[in-house]
Amino acid sequence: MDQVKVFLQILKKHHFWVLVSIAALVGLICWWSGAGTLATLTQANEAIVKKSFSDLQDVDKNGHPANQQFADGVNVKNEELKKQVLEEWQKSYEAQRKTFSWPEMVAEDIAKLRPDEPIPEIVRSRFKSNELFVEALKEKVFATADYRHPKLKAEGQEAAQPNAPKMRPNAGQPADKPPAEEVEDTMEGLVVWSRAHREALEQRYTLSRQLGVPSDLDIRLAQEDIWLLQNLAKVIRKTNEGAADVIAVPIKRIDSLDIAQWAVNDAVRESPKVFADQSTEGGTAGGLAAGGQPQEQVSEDPAERAKQLDDELLNGRYLSDTGTPAGPTDTPYGEFKLMFVRLKVVIDQRKIPDLLVNCANADIPIEVVRLTMHDPLVQPSGKGNAAPAAQPGRPPAGGLGAAVGLRAGAAAMENRPQANAAGGDEVEATPADVPVEVCGLIQIFNTPDPEKLSTGSAADPSKRPSGVPTAIVKAPRGGATVSGGRLH
Numbered sequence: 223m224d225q226v227k228v229f230l231q232i233l234k235k236h237h238f239w240v241l242v243s244i245a246a247l248v249g250l251i252c253w254w255s256g257a258g259t260l261a262t263l264t265q266a267n268e269a270i271v272k273k274s275f276s277d278l279q280d281v282d283k284n285g286h287p288a289n290q291q292f293a294d295g296v297n298v299k300n301e302e303l304k305k306q307v308l309e310e311w312q313k314s315y316e317a318q319r320k321t322f323s324w325p326e327m328v329a330e331d332i333a334k335l336r337p338d339e340p341i342p343e344i345v346r347s348r349f350k351s352n353e354l355f356v357e358a359l360k361e362k363v364f365a366t367a368d369y370r371h372p373k374l375k376a377e378g379q380e381a382a383q384p385n386a387p388k389m390r391p392n393a394g395q396p397a398d399k400p401p402a403e404e405v406e407d408t409m410e411g412l413v414v415w416s417r418a419h420r421e422a423l424e425q426r427y428t429l430s431r432q433l434g435v436p437s438d439l440d441i442r443l444a445q446e447d448i449w450l451l452q453n454l455a456k457v458i459r460k461t462n463e464g465a466a467d468v469i470a471v472p473i474k475r476i477d478s479l480d481i482a483q484w485a486v487n488d489a490v491r492e493s494p495k496v497f498a499d500q501s502t503e504g505g506t507a508g509g510l511a512a513g514g515q516p517q518e519q520v521s522e523d524p525a526e527r528a529k530q531l532d533d534e535l536l537n538g539r540y541l542s543d544t545g546t547p548a549g550p551t552d553t554p555y556g557e558f559k560l561m562f563v564r565l566k567v568v569i570d571q572r573k574i575p576d577l578l579v580n581c582a583n584a585d586i587p588i589e590v591v592r593l594t595m596h597d598p599l600v601q602p603s604g605k606g607n608a609a610p611a612a613q614p615g616r617p618p619a620g621g622l623g624a625a626v627g628l629r630a631g632a633a634a635m636e637n638r639p640q641a642n643a644a645g646g647d648e649v650e651a652t653p654a655d656v657p658v659e660v661c662g663l664i665q666i667f668n669t670p671d672p673e674k675l676s677t678g679s680a681a682d683p684s685k686r687p688s689g690v691p692t693a694i695v696k697a698p699r700g701g702a703t704v705s706g707g708r709l710h
Contacts, residue, residue: 308672311557315667321585322449325354337669340438347435349444355427358448363423366455367476368462369415372408412468413458414475414649423451426698439532443539450481450664453586454565460580461573472573474649477657478566482539483697485564486547489592489661490694531698538695541663543680545687547695556677558665562691563588565660568599568649574658581662588662592690595658599651661690 233240324332331345349355364371427444436444458473465471478488538547540561543554547562554560569577574595581588649655663686668674 304672304675307557307675308670311667311675312670314558314665315670318586318667321453322445324445325358327354341441343435346438346441349436349441350434353428355444355448356424359420359423359427359451362448362452363455363479364415364420366452367413367415367458367479368411369413369420369476370409370411370468373410412462412465412471413473415479419476419478437528437532439535443535446666447481450561450563450586450666451479453584453588453664454479454481454563457565457577457580457584457588458567460584461569461577469650469652472570472576473567474570474651474655475568476566477568478564478659481563482561483537483547483695485661486538486562486691487694487697488566489562489564489659489690490692492659493690493692534696534698538697541687541691543678543685543687545689545691546693547691552679554678554680556668556671556674558667560686561664561666563662563664565662567658567660568651568655569658570652570654571595571598571656571658572654577658577660581660586664586666588660588664590660590662591688592661593658595656597656598653599649599655599657600653663687 323329327348328345332341335341426447458476458479462471462473468474480488533550536550538549540548540552540559541554542548542552548554567577574593578590578593581590
């Protein structure tokens with residue numbers, strides 16, 4: 223008992239340190255117990271999180287849903303998105319279809335066909351005998367652009383002076399020509415567009431049809447050409463809307479108006495060297511035969527010949543998802559085809575914003591991917607650079623292209639570069655007038671089909687190319703073009 227009293231006295235004397243020790247020990251025991259429970263809960267919850275994350279990765283990689291409820295929810299959302307996309311596809315297709323009309327002579331017969339149904343041979347034969355596309359070019363493209371040309375005495379007959387200078391009074395016309403007022407009286411239209419360029423376009427729809435009745439694809443693509451060329455011509459007409467004078471008109475001259483393979487080749491030839499593929503003149507572009515290569519001989523077998531010519535039409539006509547010309551069988555997008563177009567004009571530089579707006583607002587919208595503006599035709603000092611003095615091997619700026627047709631002057635144009643891209647045609651230029659190149663992309667929508675949604679080879683159709691092709695492609699035979707005043 224006495225020993226207990228002694229122990230209690232010692233404990234009482236050192237009670238502070240005893241309590242501190244007990245508190246520390248109790249805290250350590252509580253921490254140890256809590257930490258063990260927390261660790262157990264952490265491991266359990268971490269396993270749940272990792273499993274959920276693994277299930278999501280499995281869905282993303284393999285398409286296996288974590289559970290049926292999740293799968294049903296994803297399917298519902300997918301169907302809603304597909305329905306929305308199909309509705310937008312239908313709207314875009316219908317809006318575009320309203321701008322497309324076939325020539326009157328065949329419109330009724332083609333209207334009876336389904337979108338992908340082949341055109342009967344008896345209908346196709348009319349395109350060869352009547353050259354409907356050449357007439358469509360004149361009526362729907364040239365006339366829409368309001369090109370400057372001699373007035374007609376009567377239907378189908380040109381004025382007495384078809385090659386009269388396309389100038390206004392006091393524009394420096396030769397002394398031996400009729401007075402300027404008389405020349406002006408024989409002309410109509412506002413925009414200078416050289417005969418060489420126009421005849422090069424016409425040639426595409428004459429030479430390619432000398433092998434017999436054109437194929438279904440040949441006719442459909444040729445008609446598509448007319449629609450798209452007319453679309454470009456409407457952009458020019460809209461930009462010039464309200465102008466009634468050849469001096470005040472915003473766009474004074476068309477140097478190039480083209481689509482598909484021909485537009486690609488012109489854009490590549492005139493691209494700055496830093497952008498152009500230096501091997502294009504003798505190489506290949508995306509597996510396509512390059513410009514300058516010998517024409518492949520046409521097969522003697524009718525079926526093989528038809529396929530060969532159809533492949534030529536498609537080879538490089540549309541673009542892939544990387545912006546390179548696609549091959550005949552490439553289909554990067556199931557909903558639409560992507561085509562490259564090019565417009566080069568002389569325009570009042572203050573109207574360039576209007577030109578770009580009209581491209582975006584066109585019946586078939588043009589997504590501009592390159593705009594190049596060159597030096598003004600007339601410098602502020604009054605010394606122009608549009609018509610330099612004649613040099614050895616170079617015709618004067620007075621009009622080799624204006625004085626002769628494509629067939630009569632083809633050899634001369636091939637070997638003698640011209641003074642300007644319009645083939646020698648003069649314009650009433652001011653210091654504000656500059657040559658401008660506009661390169662763009664257009665979408666040609668296919669017939670809406672739920673089964674073709676997202677069936678193209680492109681991984682993401684929303685990420686379309688936004689540049690200019692860098693390699694020359696092989697244009698279809700018979701498809702002559704004039705670039706930089708030269709026949710190609």
